[in-house]
Amino acid sequence: MNKQIIDARGRSCPEPVILTKNALAALATGQLSVLLDAEVAKENVSRLAEHSGCQVEVKAGEVTGEYQVIITKG
Numbered sequence: 001m002n003k004q005i006i007d008a009r010g011r012s013c014p015e016p017v018i019l020t021k022n023a024l025a026a027l028a029t030g031q032l033s034v035l036l037d038a039e040v041a042k043e044n045v046s047r048l049a050e051h052s053g054c055q056v057e058v059k060a061g062e063v064t065g066e067y068q069v070i071i072t073k074g
Contacts, residue, residue: 002030008045009037009066016041017048020071024052029074035066042067 006023008016020034036042042058046069049056055072 002027003033004030005033005035007035008041009035011041013038013041013044017044020045020048024049024054024071024073027073030072032071032073034069034071036069037064037066039067042069045069045071 004023004027006016006019008019011019016034016036016038020032023032034045036045046056046058049069049071052073057070057072059068059070061067
């Protein structure tokens with residue numbers, strides 16, 4: 001399975017969404033992991049992936065306040 005990682009920590013919206021959208025467009029099938037450090041970005045990236053027909057899993061760092069959004073396409 002094809003796996004990619006996008007590190008969008010420290011980036012302001014809409015940049016994490018744009019990075020994710022571009023990566024999803026280039027990905028035929030596989031898994032994309034997006035690293036985020038803002039709840040709004042997590043929600044927006046998750047919503048984009050769900051509207052694109054992908055499966056979404058969110059893992060939250062309890063102490064760090066960081067998120068990992070795992071998107072499976074195809």
